[in-house]
Amino acid sequence: MVKYIFRRILYIFIVLFIVSFFFFMLFRTMPGDPVDIYIPIEMQLGMEPEQLAVARAEIIETMGLDRNNFVQYFYWISAMFQGNFGTSMETRRPVIDHVRAPLANTLVINILNMIIVFAITIPVGVYCAVKRGKAFDNIALVTSVIGLSIPNFLFGLILIILLVILAPWDIFPMFGMASMMPPPEGTLAWYLDRLRYMALPLMTMVLVGMAGMIRFTRSSMIDALNMDCIRTARAKGLAEKTVIFIHAFRNALIPIITIMAGFFIGIFSGAMIIEITFSWQGMGQIMFNAINQRDIAVLMTMNVFYAFVAFTVILLLDIVYVIADPRIRMG
Amino acid sequence: MMFFKNLMGTLFGSKVSKMSLMEEEQVQSPFKTIVREFFRRKLTIIGLVGFFTMLLASTIIPFFFPIDLRDTDSGNVNQPPSFNMMRIPREIRNNIALYDAGPGYGVAVTHDGRVHVWGTVSRIAEPLLNPPQPNRPIVHVSAGPYHALVVTDDGHIYSWGNELATFAMNDVPPEIQGRVVTATAGMRITVAVTDDGQLHTWGGIEMDRRETAAIGRVPRTETPVQIGANTFTFAVLTAEGNIHVLIRTPRDIRDIPEAAQGRITSFAMTDNNIIAILDDKTLVAWGDISNSAIINIPPEIQGRAVSIDAGRQHFTALLDDGSVRSWGANMNGRTDAPDVSNAISIAVAGDHNYVMLADGSIETWGLRGFYFGTDQLGRCVFTRLWHAGRYSLLIGMVAVLVQGTLGLTFGGFAGFYGGKIDMLIMRLAEVVGSIPFLPLALILQFRFRHVFGPVGGMVFLMFILGVLTWPPLMRLVRAQIMQTRESEFVLAARALGVKQYKLIFRHIMPNVASAAIVLLTLALASSMLTETALSFIGFGVAEPTPTWGNMLSGANNSIVLRTQWWRVLFPAVSLVTVALSINLIGDGLREATDPRAQGR
Numbered sequence: 001m002v003k004y005i006f007r008r009i010l011y012i013f014i015v016l017f018i019v020s021f022f023f024f025m026l027f028r029t030m031p032g033d034p035v036d037i038y039i040p041i042e043m044q045l046g047m048e049p050e051q052l053a054v055a056r057a058e059i060i061e062t063m064g065l066d067r068n069n070f071v072q073y074f075y076w077i078s079a080m081f082q083g084n085f086g087t088s089m090e091t092r093r094p095v096i097d098h099v100r101a102p103l104a105n106t107l108v109i110n111i112l113n114m115i116i117v118f119a120i121t122i123p124v125g126v127y128c129a130v131k132r133g134k135a136f137d138n139i140a141l142v143t144s145v146i147g148l149s150i151p152n153f154l155f156g157l158i159l160i161i162l163l164v165i166l167a168p169w170d171i172f173p174m175f176g177m178a179s180m181m182p183p184p185e186g187t188l189a190w191y192l193d194r195l196r197y198m199a200l201p202l203m204t205m206v207l208v209g210m211a212g213m214i215r216f217t218r219s220s221m222i223d224a225l226n227m228d229c230i231r232t233a234r235a236k237g238l239a240e241k242t243v244i245f246i247h248a249f250r251n252a253l254i255p256i257i258t259i260m261a262g263f264f265i266g267i268f269s270g271a272m273i274i275e276i277t278f279s280w281q282g283m284g285q286i287m288f289n290a291i292n293q294r295d296i297a298v299l300m301t302m303n304v305f306y307a308f309v310a311f312t313v314i315l316l317l318d319i320v321y322v323i324a325d326p327r328i329r330m331g
Numbered sequence: 332m333m334f335f336k337n338l339m340g341t342l343f344g345s346k347v348s349k350m351s352l353m354e355e356e357q358v359q360s361p362f363k364t365i366v367r368e369f370f371r372r373k374l375t376i377i378g379l380v381g382f383f384t385m386l387l388a389s390t391i392i393p394f395f396f397p398i399d400l401r402d403t404d405s406g407n408v409n410q411p412p413s414f415n416m417m418r419i420p421r422e423i424r425n426n427i428a429l430y431d432a433g434p435g436y437g438v439a440v441t442h443d444g445r446v447h448v449w450g451t452v453s454r455i456a457e458p459l460l461n462p463p464q465p466n467r468p469i470v471h472v473s474a475g476p477y478h479a480l481v482v483t484d485d486g487h488i489y490s491w492g493n494e495l496a497t498f499a500m501n502d503v504p505p506e507i508q509g510r511v512v513t514a515t516a517g518m519r520i521t522v523a524v525t526d527d528g529q530l531h532t533w534g535g536i537e538m539d540r541r542e543t544a545a546i547g548r549v550p551r552t553e554t555p556v557q558i559g560a561n562t563f564t565f566a567v568l569t570a571e572g573n574i575h576v577l578i579r580t581p582r583d584i585r586d587i588p589e590a591a592q593g594r595i596t597s598f599a600m601t602d603n604n605i606i607a608i609l610d611d612k613t614l615v616a617w618g619d620i621s622n623s624a625i626i627n628i629p630p631e632i633q634g635r636a637v638s639i640d641a642g643r644q645h646f647t648a649l650l651d652d653g654s655v656r657s658w659g660a661n662m663n664g665r666t667d668a669p670d671v672s673n674a675i676s677i678a679v680a681g682d683h684n685y686v687m688l689a690d691g692s693i694e695t696w697g698l699r700g701f702y703f704g705t706d707q708l709g710r711c712v713f714t715r716l717w718h719a720g721r722y723s724l725l726i727g728m729v730a731v732l733v734q735g736t737l738g739l740t741f742g743g744f745a746g747f748y749g750g751k752i753d754m755l756i757m758r759l760a761e762v763v764g765s766i767p768f769l770p771l772a773l774i775l776q777f778r779f780r781h782v783f784g785p786v787g788g789m790v791f792l793m794f795i796l797g798v799l800t801w802p803p804l805m806r807l808v809r810a811q812i813m814q815t816r817e818s819e820f821v822l823a824a825r826a827l828g829v830k831q832y833k834l835i836f837r838h839i840m841p842n843v844a845s846a847a848i849v850l851l852t853l854a855l856a857s858s859m860l861t862e863t864a865l866s867f868i869g870f871g872v873a874e875p876t877p878t879w880g881n882m883l884s885g886a887n888n889s890i891v892l893r894t895q896w897w898r899v900l901f902p903a904v905s906l907v908t909v910a911l912s913i914n915l916i917g918d919g920l921r922e923a924t925d926p927r928a929q930g931r
Contacts, residue, residue: 015762023774030778142374145918149910151860153867154903157886165893174889265767272769273864277887287770288868291777303770310765 005319012311017077019307020300024073027296035059038089076300086297090289095301099286105177106275106282109202110267114260116202117209122256125217129225130244132218140214147211156204156277163200172200175279201278205271209263216259217252224251254324261317265310365845368923378915385909389720396714399662400875404643404709405476405562407434407681412897413451413700417683423447425691433474433516434643434681438462438481440469446481451700454894459492474680475500475516475560486511490521500534507531517560522567528554530567549575559600559641566605568598574607584618591615599641599679601625606646608636614648624660632656640679642697647679647686655686657696663711665697704897707885716901719877724909726793726878727859733797734804734858735851741801742808742843747816747835753809760802768799768861776870789872792865796858804850811843845924852917856910863906879906 036044038059044052060066064075079086088098128137150158164174173179177197183189224230225248233247234240272284279285283302290298369375416435419427423441430439436450436459446462446469456477467483478492478500486509490501498519507525514523520535530549549555553569560566564578572593576585584605591607598607604618604625613633616626625646638649645659645666653673657666665682673689682698703712745756772795780788815821816839824838865871866880874881882902885891891898 011758015758015765019762019766026774026778145914146907146911149856149860149907149914151863151867151906151910153864153887154883154907157883157892157899157903160887161892165889175887265765272773273868276868284769288773291770291773299770299774303766303774306767306770307765310767311761314761314765 001322005315008315008318012308012315015311016304016307020077020080020304021073023300023303024076025069027300028069028072030294030296035065038063080301080304085301088290088298089295090293090298095297098298099283099302102281102283102286105280106267106271106284109198109205109280109282110271112198112202113205113209114263116206117213117263118260120206121210121213121217125214126221126244126249126252128214128218129221132222137218140218144211144214147207148215150211151273152204152208153273153277155207156200156274159200159204159207163203171196173197174200177279177281197280201271201274201280204274204277208274213259217256220252220255221248223255224248227251254321257320257324258317261313265313365923369919372919372922374915375919378912378919381908381912382916385720385905385912386724389717389724392717393714393721396711396717397662398714398718398877399660400877402644402662402710404434404681404705407701407705407709408453409707409895409898410435410451410453410701410705410709411895412702412704414702416450416681416698416700417685417695418449418699419693419695420447420449424693427687427691427693429469429472430678430685430687430693431472431474431479432678432680432683432685433459433479434476434683436460436474437678437683437685438472438474438479440472440481444468448479455495456493458494461491463489463491465489471513473514473516475521476518476562478516478521480514480516480521482511482514485509486526488514488521488523490516492516498534502533504531504533513556513558515558515560515565517565518562520560520565522558522560522565524555524558530555549577557597559598559605561600561602563602566598566600568595568607572596572610574598574605586617588615588617597638599639599646601641601644601646604641604646606639606641608639608648612636612651614639622659624658627658629656629658638677640677642679642683643681645679645682647677647684649674649677649686653689655684657684663698667696669694669696703901704895706882706898712882712897712901715877715882716879716905719879719882719902720905720909722789722872722876723859723862723878723880723906726789726796726862726872727855729790729793730796730800730858730862731851731855733794734801734854735847737798737801738804739808739843739847742805743812743835745805746809746812747839749813756805756809760805763799764802769864772796772799772861772865773868773870776865780873785873785876789876792862792871796861800854800858804847804854807846807850808843811846812839815839815842845920849917849921849924852913852920856913856917859906859913860910879903 035056039047039052039055047055064072067075076086085095087093088095091098124140128140131137160174163172173196179193179197182193225244227248229251230243230248233243238247271282272287274280275282275284276288286298287302289295290302413435417437419437419439423439423445426441426443427439428442430437433450433452435452436448439447441447444465444467446464448460448462450460452459459477459479462479463481465481465483465487467485467487469481470484471482473480475492477498478490480488480490482488488503488508488511490503493500500516500519500521503521503523507523510525510527512524512526514521517535521533523531525531549567549569553571553573555567556570557568558565559568563580564576564584566574566576566584568574572595574587574592574595576587579585584600584603587605591609594609594611595607596610598605600606601618603622604616606614606616606625606628608614612635614628614636616628618626620626622644625644632648632650635650635652636648637651640647642659642665644662645657647655647657647666647668649655653675654671655668655674655677657668659666661667663682665684668684669686671686671688671694674686675689676687678685684695684697686694688694701711701713703716705711706715741756741760745753775795776792779791783791821834821838824834829838862871862878863880863883866878867884869881869884871880872878879902883899883906886899
């Protein structure tokens, strides 16, 4: 077991090297002068030519921009291991400080999203599977197909139209993160204000997540209910409740856990469009801005971080499988 | 048909052979079962009908509504859906004394002196639809992009339309009231000629006024008789046969041919061209010479033109035998002039043409309305919608093709050969699957889309959508093949000495195909949705090429959502219809091909 995990961790690092090298080369080949990133164009225009030449040479010297790409990659990766992820060009702050608040925002909204989605879809999915073919099941299925066919930003627009434009009240703000004059931080009013601004993106995410999850829970539950052990359990004369919740549901859990992990990995990807739609300051919005402004330090760090998270989650998942299902052996 | 049956039979593992009626009753081939199961569900039928309707519409409608991707129309920005741009009110149809055409609307004065307006105009020009009713007989009508005016026989101007104070187009200087001979409503500016031959302008922004003051001079010896206006400038024709362009313009319509000056009797102008009628009824064109459809005047009308008028990008001339001719690029049917022989006057604006016949009736051709409204650049949403459908469906299909090819190949190799190849492919899939899709797609688009140009960029997008999404299909195919490879019937086939490729294509593939087809159908819907999302945030297909996604981009804006619902509704409904239809078909396929999935 320990040997297996150790091997997997080693493998993660190898892959991270490959991924980071890929991204590094991608960014290094981007058109444009890298010096422009360190000295903004407006600043360059205000400088004397000699002064600019000196500053330029200095940056090329200190940043090692004249070196071979491979050497530069080596510099970058060694700085990364020392905890130096570079400086964001947008805020001129270290990347860690730059992404701290949005990362927290994204985690908060996504964890809330996951809790709500699973709290709704697991009971509904199980109920649909048990009452398969009945009216409720059919309605849920058709609704979820429609939900799967609506792109997430369109869900956002529909919610804006229904809850902001057509609705008689004025509770939900259309865009943004917080009021112009937010109440003092930490008070109840402050939390309510944040919640108000979070409501629409969160609702959108929940609706988008629900559509897929209901179908998934339902089909895993149906698979579980079709297992031989369920027939045996029923034949033994167990109460239907026990059969469903103890025997079938536990078997359905493994695919559900898998999809939860996928959900977690998808946090950083899927929420991007929704965050942009609502101008919500999460990681998606930060990545979007970083791409538009060629903020390479942020992009490099975050992509490697995402890959790291993904692999870690996959590893954890494999360990959970082994614990949950003794039939699975270490590969 | 037989070929198709055989092909499907091979695909789904059944051989169609001739059977007697009795046998057929008893034994049904798996393929037939699949087809019957597939068509049994109502939802699947709805999906099929929906998908093929949208596919056919997106393929056929673009042929009837061609599109010029660079074409924008500042006169028709954010117009609501309409059908009535040339619908003259029934009660005045044979009772019109004077009329003029404006973009999206028309103005007519009846014989008893009532002013009527019809059509649809953008929000800021809405006061246009309530014309004033002067007491005196009206002698002149002019309809401009945002305002219109009438001149009465006692020399008064009544002007109405856009009431924005910044433009002040309707603020007629009091000192000229009672002395006006003729006047023209331009884009932002109004120009009038008084009885002493003087030119007066008002309205417009500061720049217009400065520019007019700088160069806007008609020599005192000449008398203005006709005024023409376009988006940027206006031009005056004098009784001496000269044209003077009065505001500097970025277009080269000020290069008036020397030979024509002094001989001009009438003229008309678009934003980029002027065509003038000379005293021998021949036509001379100048301006943007690259617009050959306009510059190449039909030779058969030379020497026969009596009167001319211009739309946005086309001209219409009235000939001396009472017939009319239109030329220019044919959009919205604007150059499909009717075959008449008793025309007495014409009026043209935008893409609308009106011709009055000798009996007082009016015939029209050209743009009758934007069925689905227009967008922020004045482009017809209806036309763009179907062209967009073409691109969106194409992108989705090619992306699925790429995804399918990669997934089947990799899955096939991994599943069939196993061992090291399998390990390598699985690791590769893990790497591809572990990087979040959207950030990576955005970065790749940002890096490469300008490198490949508009068409190459679209192909690149298709490949991004395909190349980054193959791992799930690969896993499915691999698992299916591994399962099938170990099964008894493959073992039996192998024992019988069936060749390797035959084993793969006849025995293993059919088992894989059905599951793969289901997955790919659903992938078609999801790649289309992904493309839409990417285009929505500006990282998909670049404007001006339309897709449903970039038609929706810019819609997360309170003004658009509140007032310009047509810009959101139509692309959104088309997109959801197609995605929903594909998903329903995919569900139907899954139910039909996978007996275990019944009722799932």
